[in-house]
Amino acid sequence: MTTATHGKHGDFAIEAKGLVKRFKTGRTHIEVLKGVDFDARHGDLTMVMGPSGSGKSTLIAALSGLLKPDAGRVDALDVDNLWKLSSGRIDKFRLDHCGFIFQGFNLFPALSALQQVTTVLKYQGLSGDNARRQATAALEEVGLGPRLHQRPSALSGGEKQRVAIARALAKNPQILFADEPTSALDGENGQVVIRLLRRAATEHGAAVICVTHDPRLEAWADRVIHIEDGRILDDQRRTPEANPMLASAH
Amino acid sequence: MSLALATLLYEWRRYMAAVMALALSGLLVLAMTGVFIGIGKGFTAAIERSSADVIVLPPGATALFSGPMGMPRRYIPLIYNHPEVVQVRPLAMSGGMFQNIRNIDPTMSAADRARQGAPRQRNVMVNVIDTAPGSVTIPVDYSDELVEALRQPFTVAVDESALPTLGVQLGDRAIYNGQTVTVVGVIRGYPNMMQPTIVTSRDTLRMMGQTSDSSPRVGPLMIAIEDPARAEIVAAQINAASRGAYRAWTRVELAEANAGAMFEEGILVIIIGGCVVLGAIIGVAITWQTLRGAIMANIKEFASLRALGVSMGSLRRIVLELSFWVGLVGVVAAIFLTWLVSLLASANAVIIALPISLLLIVGGGLVIIAMVSGLLSLGILKNSQPADLLR
Numbered sequence: 322m323t324t325a326t327h328g329k330h331g332d333f334a335i336e337a338k339g340l341v342k343r344f345k346t347g348r349t350h351i352e353v354l355k356g357v358d359f360d361a362r363h364g365d366l367t368m369v370m371g372p373s374g375s376g377k378s379t380l381i382a383a384l385s386g387l388l389k390p391d392a393g394r395v396d397a398l399d400v401d402n403l404w405k406l407s408s409g410r411i412d413k414f415r416l417d418h419c420g421f422i423f424q425g426f427n428l429f430p431a432l433s434a435l436q437q438v439t440t441v442l443k444y445q446g447l448s449g450d451n452a453r454r455q456a457t458a459a460l461e462e463v464g465l466g467p468r469l470h471q472r473p474s475a476l477s478g479g480e481k482q483r484v485a486i487a488r489a490l491a492k493n494p495q496i497l498f499a500d501e502p503t504s505a506l507d508g509e510n511g512q513v514v515i516r517l518l519r520r521a522a523t524e525h526g527a528a529v530i531c532v533t534h535d536p537r538l539e540a541w542a543d544r545v546i547h548i549e550d551g552r553i554l555d556d557q558r559r560t561p562e563a564n565p566m567l568a569s570a571h
Numbered sequence: 572m573s574l575a576l577a578t579l580l581y582e583w584r585r586y587m588a589a590v591m592a593l594a595l596s597g598l599l600v601l602a603m604t605g606v607f608i609g610i611g612k613g614f615t616a617a618i619e620r621s622s623a624d625v626i627v628l629p630p631g632a633t634a635l636f637s638g639p640m641g642m643p644r645r646y647i648p649l650i651y652n653h654p655e656v657v658q659v660r661p662l663a664m665s666g667g668m669f670q671n672i673r674n675i676d677p678t679m680s681a682a683d684r685a686r687q688g689a690p691r692q693r694n695v696m697v698n699v700i701d702t703a704p705g706s707v708t709i710p711v712d713y714s715d716e717l718v719e720a721l722r723q724p725f726t727v728a729v730d731e732s733a734l735p736t737l738g739v740q741l742g743d744r745a746i747y748n749g750q751t752v753t754v755v756g757v758i759r760g761y762p763n764m765m766q767p768t769i770v771t772s773r774d775t776l777r778m779m780g781q782t783s784d785s786s787p788r789v790g791p792l793m794i795a796i797e798d799p800a801r802a803e804i805v806a807a808q809i810n811a812a813s814r815g816a817y818r819a820w821t822r823v824e825l826a827e828a829n830a831g832a833m834f835e836e837g838i839l840v841i842i843i844g845g846c847v848v849l850g851a852i853i854g855v856a857i858t859w860q861t862l863r864g865a866i867m868a869n870i871k872e873f874a875s876l877r878a879l880g881v882s883m884g885s886l887r888r889i890v891l892e893l894s895f896w897v898g899l900v901g902v903v904a905a906i907f908l909t910w911l912v913s914l915l916a917s918a919n920a921v922i923i924a925l926p927i928s929l930l931l932i933v934g935g936g937l938v939i940i941a942m943v944s945g946l947l948s949l950g951i952l953k954n955s956q957p958a959d960l961l962r
Contacts, residue, residue, distance in 0.1 A: 378961035387878060388958040409882060416880025423960045427875035429574065431581030440574050444881045472581070489879070500961045532961075 330364030334496050334528030340383050340393035342376075353379045354390065355551040361544075363495070366522040366529045366561070368542035376551040377532045381498050384530065385419055386411040398495060416445060420489030420527070422518075424501040426481040428473040434460055434484045435469040438491045445492060459491035460484070463517055479510025486517050490525075497521055499531040503538065515541050519561070575892035578869070579900070585865045589944070590901050592857030593937050596850030597905025601933050602912055602923055603846045609922030611833045613763030617698040617770075618662065619826045620710040623793035624802040625809065626662075627819050634832035635825060641788040646817055653812070655796045655805050658707045661789035663699035663773060665781060667748035668692060671738035691738040695747075695767050702772045707795040712760065720755040721772045725779075728756030732920030733767035747771075750779050762920035794819075830926065851940055858897065858944035863951050866890060870955050878957035886952050894945025898938035905937060906930060 342354040353376040361367045369377045382388035384395055386403050395403040398418055403411060415421075428437050438456035439449075447455065460469055463483040473481055482502065489497060499518060503511035515531075519541050522529040531538070539545055540562045547554040572580075579586055612619070615635050618626065627650060632638035650659045670692045675684070700708045702722040709718055721728060727747065729737060734757065739745050743754050752771070761768060776782045796805050802821045809819040820828070833839055866873070873886055906925075913923035 382958045382961050385878070387956075387961070412877075412880050412882045414880070415878070416882075419878075419880060421875065421878040421957070423875060423878075425871060425960065427871045427960065429578065429869065429872045431578040432574065436572075436574075436577065441876065441879050441881065444876075444885060485875075492879070 330362075330526055332363045334361050334363050335384055335395065335397045335530075336360040337384055337395045338393055340380065340390045340395070342379050342383060342388070342390045353551050354383065354393075356393070357548070357551065357553055359384065359546070359553070361496070361528040361530050363526045363528050364522055365543040366519055366531060366541060368539060368545045369530065369532045369548060370534060370536075370539070370545060371548040371554075372534065375549045377548050378500055380548065381500060381530060381532055385421070385496075385498050386415055416492075418495045420492055420494035420497040420521075422482070422485055422489050422497070422499040422502045424504055426473070426478075426485045426505075428481055428484055428488075430473055433470045433472055434465055434476070434480075434487070437473075437484055438488045441488055442491055456487070456491050459487040462490070463487045464513070477510075479506050479513060482506060482510065482514055483517070486514065490517075490521055493525065495527055497527045497529045499529065499533075501533055501535075502531065503533065503535050508537070511535065511537070573889075573892060575889050576896055578865075579893060579896050582865065582868075585868065586861060586897055586900075589858040589861035589897050589941070590904055592854050592861070593898060593901025593941060594904035594908050596854035596940065597902065597933050597937050598908045598912065599846050599850045600843070600936070601905060601909040601925065601929065604843050604929055604933075605909065605913065605923035605925050606916075606921065607833050607839050607843070608830050608924040608926070608929070609916075610765060611829055612922055612924050613761075613765060613768075614696070615826070615829045616761050616763075617710055617768075618791075618793070619822065619829070620712055621707065621793060621822070622709060622711050622795060623707050623822060624796045624799045625794040625806045625819050625821060626825050627792040627794060627809070627817050628825075630813075630815055630818050632818070633835075634828040635791065636829070637832045637835065640790050642790075642792070642817055644787050644789050647789070647792065649813075649816075650792060650794060650809065653796075653805065653809055655798070655801065656794055656809075657797055658705075658795040660701055660706065660708050660793050662708065662791045662793050663776070663782065664790060665697040665699060665776060666695065667697065667781070668746075669695040669737055669767070669769065670746040672744050672746060672751075673738075691736075693737055693767055695733075695737070695769050696763065697776075698768060698770045699773050699776055700770060702774065707793045708773075713758070717756045717758065721770065722774075723753075723755065725750070725752045725775055726755040726771065727752045727775075728758050728770040729754055730758050730761040730763070730768060730920075732762035733769070736767045737769075748779065748781065762917075762922060764921050792817075830924070847936070851936070854901075854937070854940040855944050855947070858894075858901075858941055859947045862890070862894060862897070862944055862948040865893075866948055866951050867954070870951075871960060873952065873955040874957045874960050877955050878960065883952065886955065887949050890949055890952065891942065891945045894941045894948070895938065897945075898941025901941060902934040902937045905933070 337359040340354045340357040343350040343352045371377045383390040389404055397403050435456055438459055439452040442452035442455055463486050465483055503514050515538050518529050518531060521527045543561060544558050546556045629639040629642050647659050650656055670690055673687055673690055702718055720726060739754050741754055741757050744751055806819040806821050916923045
């Protein structure tokens with residue numbers, strides 16, 4: 322994998338203002354996001370924490386162009402107001418700039434680890450050889466060099482999540498969204514995953530936005546945002562601990 | 572390997588229902604059509620495998636058994652006018668009552684005699700050959716020994732599939748139209764599932780007094796030419812000289828017309844049309860539902876591709892490609908099943924003819940059915956909402 326970096330560490334990668342999202346349940350509307358302002362910077366591992374139902378997943382859906390907010394705007398990279406774009410252009414924006422990691426790994430059962438990654442790269446327009454080379458590098462970076470040709474059924478949960486991370490990182494995204502990436506994993510594999518996210522921020526300069534309610538991950542973050550009832554409670558900038566492995570090994 | 576193909580190969584069990592539905596739809600149409608073409612072939616095999624390069628029919632005929640068959644005998648010398656024609660023989664077909672003769676053992680008990688049953692009497696079609704060496708009416712797969720045997724007076728040959736029907740065996744005597752004949756040959760590859768067929772020589776028929784050599788009219792003319800490769804050219808030249816009085820066909824051309832003529836029968840068109848419509852409906856319904864289920868099973872994976880920016884159009888292409896491969900596997904399965912059925916059928920003297928053109932048409936139809944099912948399944952992709960993956 323190339324170690325290209327994006328933007329300058331500290332530059333804004335994504336900025337959202339006044340995001341409002343309501344869901345209709347029966348005859349009443351529930352306001353999940355109540356005018357949220359949010360930003361994330363290149364090189365930061367931004368942790369969004371909060372109890373379930375707090376609106377944190379809805380927030381990253383709105384930030385990433387997956388779920389249109391009822392009000393507010395999102396400026397991402399050099400795009401002014403992402404939600405003004407056609408859905409095709411939003412798809413293209415995500416294809417070019419965004420990586421996604423989900424709680425479930427969502428890997429095609431029929432494809433080997435290498436094919437999972439090359440499939441996405443080919444949609445980016447890479448030729449077969451280039452895609453394979455880049456995918457191999459990404460999988461080696463997440464420590465799956467020896468397991469390139471295994472299908473998901475032959476991989477452990479942690480390995481599957483690492484394939485999913487490689488799939489997201491191989492595109493060399495400037496913004497990386499992770500939704501509860503560790504909650505389906507045991508502690509050890511969770512550490513591996515968060516370390517990879519940390520590295521994506523530090524070494525590749527990606528803006529990593531990680532939604533979690535796993536308190537062990539806090540130690541790795543540059544910034545922790547607490548969200549509850551659709552509002553941001555607090556926004557703390559912190560220095561990641563030098564050796565968060567120890568800090569979080571409890 | 573593409574995502575669609577890899578998925579089909581890896582999760583083949585999931586797609587088995589669709590493949591089987593397509594295969595059985597294909598089998599339905601192929602087998603029905605093949606049987607009807609086969610029935611036709613039962614009647615025309617002797618001409619299609621004859622050594623005639625060109626066959627002359629009256630002008631109104633669209634195939635051997637479609638339209639008029641007889642022509643004035645004086646056309647024979649007209650055909651000889653073409654310098655490349657070496658032999659012209661009228662095709663004679665005859666028919667009559669064939670009855671087996673059972674040897675009655677006088678010491679046999681009444682019960683044993685009863686068990687033998689009554690002698691069998693069947694109406695048979697008679698193919699007539701000229702036994703002169705190199706005669707144009709002799710099918711190419713007849714051995715010299717068979718022709719030699721048929722050259723003897725009052726001899727017949729019977730296709731092996733007709734032996735039980737007629738109740739005779741090689742060497743048996745039998746009665747044809749009231750006169751005794753001997754079965755001197757058993758041929759293979761000429762089953763006729765509608766009417767048993769026997770072969771005899773023109774001389775035998777004449778000795779029985781059943782030819783119409785004195786008639787001013789003759790049946791189709793079978794023609795041998797110097798260079799069989801020039802059949803098309805010679806046929807065209809004969810036609811040019813005919814002034815519309817007759818029409819020359821090459822053997823291949825006539826064989827195709829014979830197969831096609833089956834489908835001018837209204838009832839056949841209804842039966843086969845019905846099979847096509849039923850096969851298409853069942854094929855689409857099952858393939859569609861199978862594809863829907865299979866896509867639904869991978870909907871989260873599709874949604875994750877959407878999240879990574881892969882467009883809806885690309886996902887649709889994956890589904891359509893998948894449908895195409897399912898269709899292609901269905902075609903292979905259909906042809907394989909039909910081949911198995913045709914083996915079974917030919918063991919029972921039923922011909923299922925599978926010309927390449929039929930396979931291509933049905934194969935293309937199956938791929939279209941699969942693609943239509945794929946198009947119908949596209950709606951399910953709307954469920955691939957990446958926002959649903961965020962919990």
